[in-house]
Amino acid sequence: MKTDWWSKSLAGIVAGFTLALALAGLFAWAGPGGINAVNKYQLIMWMVAPLWLSAVSLVFLFPSGCHAWAWLGGANVCAWIALVLTRSWLG
Secondary structure, rough: OOOOOHHHHHHHHHHHHHHHHHHHHHHHHOOOOOOOOOOHHHHHHHHHHHHHHHHHHHHHHHHHHHHHHHHHHHHHHHHHHHHHHHHHHHH
């Protein structure tokens, strides 16, 4: 049984980090108060770590590294497209 620990770990670290950044950016733009809300920056900064660690820990539930890369890659594409559309719509 092949477990692909390295591939899964890299998927969680790299793709999980970019996904966490996109999700934090979405919250920054579309969350309460919009991008110019008072004292929202600290919350957004601290949101990245739990989101990233969630991706890193959940990536080991995938059956293979290819599945992990595919799902996290697809989630990244969707999240970044949503962020760009949100910024152009609200900005």
